[in-house]
Amino acid sequence: MSQSKNITTNNSENSALTIIRPDDWHVHLRDGEVLKNTVADISRYFGRAIVMPNLVPPVTDAKLAKSYYDRIMAEQPKASFKPLMVLYLTDNTTAQDILEAKKSGLVYAAKLYPAGATTNSSSGVTNVNNLSDVFAAMQSVEMPLLVHGEVTTHEIDIFDREQVFIETVLQPLVANYPNLKIVLEHITTKNAVDFVKAAGDNIGATITVHHLLYNRNDMLVGGIRPHYFCLPILKRNIHQQALREAATSGSTKFFLGTDSAPHAQSAKESSCGCAGVYSAHSAIELYAEVFEQENALDKLEGFASINGANFYQLPINTDKITLVKKSWSVPATMSFGDDVVVPVRANDEILWQVQE
Numbered sequence: 001m002s003q004s005k006n007i008t009t010n011n012s013e014n015s016a017l018t019i020i021r022p023d024d025w026h027v028h029l030r031d032g033e034v035l036k037n038t039v040a041d042i043s044r045y046f047g048r049a050i051v052m053p054n055l056v057p058p059v060t061d062a063k064l065a066k067s068y069y070d071r072i073m074a075e076q077p078k079a080s081f082k083p084l085m086v087l088y089l090t091d092n093t094t095a096q097d098i099l100e101a102k103k104s105g106l107v108y109a110a111k112l113y114p115a116g117a118t119t120n121s122s123s124g125v126t127n128v129n130n131l132s133d134v135f136a137a138m139q140s141v142e143m144p145l146l147v148h149g150e151v152t153t154h155e156i157d158i159f160d161r162e163q164v165f166i167e168t169v170l171q172p173l174v175a176n177y178p179n180l181k182i183v184l185e186h187i188t189t190k191n192a193v194d195f196v197k198a199a200g201d202n203i204g205a206t207i208t209v210h211h212l213l214y215n216r217n218d219m220l221v222g223g224i225r226p227h228y229f230c231l232p233i234l235k236r237n238i239h240q241q242a243l244r245e246a247a248t249s250g251s252t253k254f255f256l257g258t259d260s261a262p263h264a265q266s267a268k269e270s271s272c273g274c275a276g277v278y279s280a281h282s283a284i285e286l287y288a289e290v291f292e293q294e295n296a297l298d299k300l301e302g303f304a305s306i307n308g309a310n311f312y313q314l315p316i317n318t319d320k321i322t323l324v325k326k327s328w329s330v331p332a333t334m335s336f337g338d339d340v341v342v343p344v345r346a347n348d349e350i351l352w353q354v355q356e
């Protein structure tokens with residue numbers, strides 16, 4: 001294990017790592033009955049979370065964002081937690097919507113879902129050229145554009161959809177709005193890593209823990225495992241390796257975004273299962289496993305607690321959390337409103353835990 005001033009090692013069983021309180025820059029909390037569970041999990045140690053707006057109906061203006069914010073706060077998250085709301089862009093979003101959202105003080109970004117790309121994206125954008133006024137407004141008020149980067153064209157193979165999006169949609173967008181802050185969300189390919197590294201400081205990316213832990217073999221070899229199915233889909237191991245290198249490299253362009261996206265067990269274990277992985281119950285502990293395997297525990301704090309805040313021009317959290325290396329068992333299922341969700345590492349062990 002690499003040593004830094006924050007890591008104390010008594011023996012291999014008992015390492016501890018203290019870092020600035022981390023934030024989650026991409027999470028799905030859903031709505032209604034399940035909010036009590038998702039809010040409890042996400043606020044256990046995260047300071048802030050960028051809350052995705054793909055509800056039904058989606059969060060398309062400041063008023064809807066405010067009422068969603070109120071429903072989240074009604075679940076009484078830990079005092080250290082603050083939800084950062086996001087506007088869902090449609091073909092009908094106006095520059096005025098952006099300005100009002102910015103003025104609300106609750107909305108920190110707007111999300112581009114190509115129509116049909118992922119869960120609850122049917123109201124998404126059919127052509128980014130419809131949104132030139134919106135992007136211009138976002139650029140002027142320095143509101144980050146968050147992007148689900150996949151094309152939806154039927155002819156394009158599902159494993160190529162991120163790469164083709166970068167080439168055909170993202171590159172022209174970056175060229176047209178050179179000062180627009182853009183986060184390429186939940187990147188899954190070496191192509192995305194290379195694109196982000198080569199781009200200006202206004203371009204960043206979130207990386208999920210499941211794309212660091214797993215590749216498509218984990219999902220498909222020896223039987224199909226629906227709980228690994230998410231979008232963008234897990235890729236081959238060379239891409240996983242590129243993501244692990246990017247996350248642990250110390251580059252300030254990459255930051256933590258779990259994309260924790262729960263669906264009820266029955267909706268995943270189905271002849272047409274939903275896309276999404278639930279990791280909010282144990283995200284920082286799982287990231288710690290990856291960073292330890294890469295001999296980069298000293299880089300976890302930048303990735304989890306500093307780079308995202310700097311990108312969003314928000315203050316870095318002032319308090320700390322401590323992770324201890326002490327394994328614990330994840331249950332087979334967890335409560336999800338009146339239903340259950342199967343979390344990452346269900347029925348298995350996680351090596352680190354956050355000291356309460």
Ligand SMILES: NC(=O)N[C@@H](CC(=O)O)C(=O)O
Binds near residue numbers: 119277
């Ligand atoms: N990541 C997923 O597989 N699913 C997300 C949507 C998304 O982030 O694309 C969801 O809301 O279920």
Ligand SMILES: [Zn+2]
Binds near residue numbers: 148185
């Ligand atoms: Zn997405």
Ligand SMILES: [Zn+2]
Binds near residue numbers: 026028259261
């Ligand atoms: Zn997501």
